[in-house]
Amino acid sequence: QVQLVESGGGLVQPxxxxxxxxxxxxxxxxxxxxxxxxxxxxxxxxxxxxISWSQDMPYYLDSVKARFTISRDxxxxxxxxxxxSLKPEDTAVYYCAATLASSWYGGVYDYWGQxxxxxVSS
Numbered sequence: 465q466v467q468l469v470e471s472g473g474g475l476v477q478p479x480x481x482x483x484x485x486x487x488x489x490x491x492x493x494x495x496x497x498x499x500x501x502x503x504x505x506x507x508x509x510x511x512x513x514x515i516s517w518s519q520d521m522p523y524y525l526d527s528v529k530a531r532f533t534i535s536r537d538x539x540x541x542x543x544x545x546x547x548x549s550l551k552p553e554d555t556a557v558y559y560c561a562a563t564l565a566s567s568w569y570g571g572v573y574d575y576w577g578q579x580x581x582x583x584v585s586s
Contacts, residue, residue: 473580486560
């Protein structure tokens with residue numbers, strides 16, 4: 465099991481950048497694949513990015529691929545989501561997730577954080 469806590473959300477203007485962090489508990493953090501999801505008001509949850517323990521071949525949702533970057537620092541037990549050129553449609557609650565399964569690339573995760581709010585508005 466792993467516990468996840470997101471941080472870094474807030475109110476920004478269109479075109480701004482923001483970096484979200486997800487701190488994980490436990491010394492086995494590097495064994496988990498990590499992902500980021502988001503859910504906008506009235507919308508379904510979207511799988512937007514994922515990264516394996518090896519940090520090879522990350523997954524990105526097409527609509528964010530050119531603007532977002534997922535990374536991890538295993539020494540700090542933390543995964544990040546760097547978001548650039550933010551748009552109003554990026555407004556959502558962002559969640560991090562973890563799994564030990566190989567299906568992480570397809571958006572299947574087992575453990576979830578509580579979420580952090582991102583609002584992009586002028």
